[in-house]
Amino acid sequence: MSCSLDPTYTSAFIEATRDVFNAMLETDVSFGPPVTGPAQKLCNDVSAMMGMTGEVTGAIVLSFPIETATRVAEAFVGRRVQTNDDQFAEAIAELVVMIGGAAKSRFHGRSVQMSCPSIIIGLGHHVRRPGGNPSLSIQCGSPYGGFAVDVALRKALTASLHQPAA
Amino acid sequence: MRVMVIDASKTMRKIQVSLLEQMGCTDIEEASNSQEAFSKLDTFEPDLLIVDWNMPSVDGLTFVRTYRAQGHDTPIIMVTTENQRARVIEAIRAGVNSYVVKPFTPELLKGRIEEIMPKEPAA
Numbered sequence: 704m705s706c707s708l709d710p711t712y713t714s715a716f717i718e719a720t721r722d723v724f725n726a727m728l729e730t731d732v733s734f735g736p737p738v739t740g741p742a743q744k745l746c747n748d749v750s751a752m753m754g755m756t757g758e759v760t761g762a763i764v765l766s767f768p769i770e771t772a773t774r775v776a777e778a779f780v781g782r783r784v785q786t787n788d789d790q791f792a793e794a795i796a797e798l799v800v801m802i803g804g805a806a807k808s809r810f811h812g813r814s815v816q817m818s819c820p821s822i823i824i825g826l827g828h829h830v831r832r833p834g835g836n837p838s839l840s841i842q843c844g845s846p847y848g849g850f851a852v853d854v855a856l857r858k859a860l861t862a863s864l865h866q867p868a869a
Numbered sequence: 870m871r872v873m874v875i876d877a878s879k880t881m882r883k884i885q886v887s888l889l890e891q892m893g894c895t896d897i898e899e900a901s902n903s904q905e906a907f908s909k910l911d912t913f914e915p916d917l918l919i920v921d922w923n924m925p926s927v928d929g930l931t932f933v934r935t936y937r938a939q940g941h942d943t944p945i946i947m948v949t950t951e952n953q954r955a956r957v958i959e960a961i962r963a964g965v966n967s968y969v970v971k972p973f974t975p976e977l978l979k980g981r982i983e984e985i986m987p988k989e990p991a992a
Contacts, residue, residue: 712957725972725974726974726977727884727973781883788878793878793880794880795879797878797971800950803950804950804951805971816951817950824896838891
C-alpha cells in the first residue's frame with residue numbers, strides 16, 4: 704500500500720519536539736531521517752500516547768527506553784523520580800501534550816482536538832497499529848538519550864496541509 | 870506579590886512556582902483544580918492568578934468566567950497548549966489578561982507577568 708504523507712507533518716512534529724525540549728528542558732534534540740509509510744512497530748519501555756481528532760485524525764506516541772524516560776522526567780520535575788511516582792507519568796504526559804499542541808499549531812489553521820494522554824510503562828512493550836495507515840516515525844537523540852516520536856494518521860485525512868482549511 | 874497557580878499537573882505547578890520564587894515571590898498558593906482554587910480564594914487574595922486551561926471537571930476558561938462574574942479584577946495569565954486564534958480570543962473575552970502557550974521558557978512567562986503586573990511606584 705503506498706502511503707503519501709505531506710512533508711509538512713514531518714516538519715511540524717520535528718519543530719514541535721525541538722521547541723518543547725529547548726523550552727522546557729533547555730536541551731537540543733537531534734533527529735534521524737524521518738521514516739514515512741505503513742505504521743512502524745514500536746518496541747520500548749515507556750510510551751506516552753495521545754489521540755488527535757478533527758480535520759487531522761491520528762495518534763502520537765512518544766516512546767523512550769527506561770533510562771531516557773527517567774532522565775527526562777527527573778530533568779522536568781527537578782528531582783529524582785521512580786517510574787511508579789505520579790510525577791514520572793505526569794512529566795512524560797506533559798511532554799506528549801506539549802509536542803502534540805506545538806505540532807498542531809503548525810497545521811495551517813486546521814481544527815484539531817487532542818485526547819488525554821496515556822502512559823504505558825513496561826519494559827520491552829510493543830506498540831502496534833493494525834490497518835496499515837500511513838505513519839511518520841522520527842528517531843531522536845538528546846543528552847538524556849534516544850527516543851522516538853511516532854505519528855499515525857488516517858490515510859483519508861492526509862491531504863496536503865497547504866490546502867486552506869475549509 | 871501574592872500569586873495563585875492553578876494547574877492539574879503538579880509538575881507544571883512546580884515549574885511555575887520555581888520561576889515565581891526566582892522572581893522574588895514568597896506568597897504563592899497552589900490549586901490542582903477549580904474547586905480547590907475557589908476554596909482557597911476564600912482566604913487568599915492574590916495579586917495574580919496563573920491558570921491552566923485544560924483541567925478536569927471545571928476547565929480553566931470556566932474558572933476565569935466564574936471568577937470574573939464574582940467581580941474580581943485580579944490579573945490572570947492563562948497557560949495552555951491551545952494557540953488557535955479563536956481560542957485566544959475566547960480566553961480574552963472570558964477575562965484573561967495574558968496568554969502563554971506551552972512550551973514556554975521561563976523568560977517568556979516572566980515577561981508576561983512583568984507586562985501585566987502594575988509597576989511598583991518609584992521611592
